[in-house]
Amino acid sequence: MNSQNGVAPDQAEDTAGFIALMRQLKDETGLTYRQLEERATEQGMVLARSTLADVLNGRSLPRPELLSAFVRACGAADREADWLRARNALAQPPATAVVQAPPRRRIPRLPLVAALTLAAAVAVWALTPPHTEHPAAAPQQQSVAAPAVLPTGWVRIRPVTAPELCLTDGRVHDQRYTPLVAVQRPCGEAGPQATLLEPLGGDEYHIQWHHPDYGKGCLKALPDGPGLGLLEPMDDCAQGSHFHVEPSGPAGSGTYVLRVDGQGCAGIVGDGTGPGTEAVMARCVGRGGQVFFVEPVTRPTFSAA
Known part of the structure; x- marks a missing residue:
């Protein structure tokens, strides 16, 4: 398989862009997830197709070893260092400025009468039965009662x-x-x-x-x-x-x-x-x-x- 030189990993500006370039590299090979997994195995590397699918459909950078196996399985071993360099650059945490916490304000005490009134209101609220609304359950595949005949x-x-x-x-x-x-x-x-x-x-x-x-x-x-x-x-x-x-x-x-x-x-x-x-x-x-x-x-x- 020819090296996929049309995809330049250093063009990625963020994680989403990097993953999009990985998808482009896979698409250019025309290989399925299973075929990529098999090619990696032939090269002595591990590239689980389910993990690869999670990466290409996710929002997180791949682990370096997975990226290496993927790039090699795609026939782009000559660009492996470029891919790893671009990935590591995106993995660096951005510098964060130190934010000074605002001074804490003291909360003035309530007058005694106001405090007693507030406590009584809280007690009434606590003793009042709440009105509960049950949210609709998320849709799932629904099964029916076990049939007498094997379903197909x-x-x-x-x-x-x-x-x-x-x-x-x-x-x-x-x-x-x-x-x-x-x-x-x-x-x-x-x-x-x-x-x-x-x-x-x-x-x-x-x-x-x-x-x-x-x-x-x-x-x-x-x-x-x-x-x-x-x-x-x-x-x-x-x-x-x-x-x-x-x-x-x-x-x-x-x-x-x-x-x-x-x-x-x-x-x-x-x-x-x-x-x-x-x-x-x-x-x-x-x-x-x-x-x-x-x-x-x-x-x-x-x-x-």
Whole structure:
């Protein structure tokens, strides 16, 4: 890839301008977040695509090591020093003038009668029941009662061992594998990633993830390597696993297991209930962290083609 010499980082006058130039550099490469992550890995550097997306859509300067990995992945290694120099210049705190605090004014004491009157008024106010207005709750994806038939289309998937958590994207705690994988997080924090269940025939489905920054990806149960058993979204859904979504528990309970031929069933590792615990493939046991609620939700405000 040719060096992207058309972007001059020293033209940035502030953080917003610097990030805009980073976006321009990425756009000129024509590479996706995943491709940039893979190029950085090939060069022995770490460039998590979710972190990069946060930077390019945020208001804070990137860490120097992330910036270096990004510039190199974009094929602009010859300008790495220029980018770092411009970033460090913007990171310097501006000089601030010392402001003298104004002299404190003594508050005159109230006359005794006025003070007693004020105290009585405060007591009356404290004993008066307040008029409370309840603000409208922020809009979210709303789920409906667990159906007797497996829903397709937009859904949310919750482990029965931690029903307040939803299966969504995140990273493994031990950092053995850096790309985004399936973890459980509080349902209110699962967005903007949304989940779609795509029928493939019979009881087989693709579990699609849609994200406004990363686009569409289909979960794949990794068969080998450092991510063995983890569920990673693949840009090419042809690489996604075929999940058998099979009922588990009483009829109409809306609970299911997610099985992949030859790889077992997906489940929360160790039946963990903590946020951020990853999902892994293991021998099917049909209980604990391998059982999930699958519920329909309203269509998100975006969807990737």
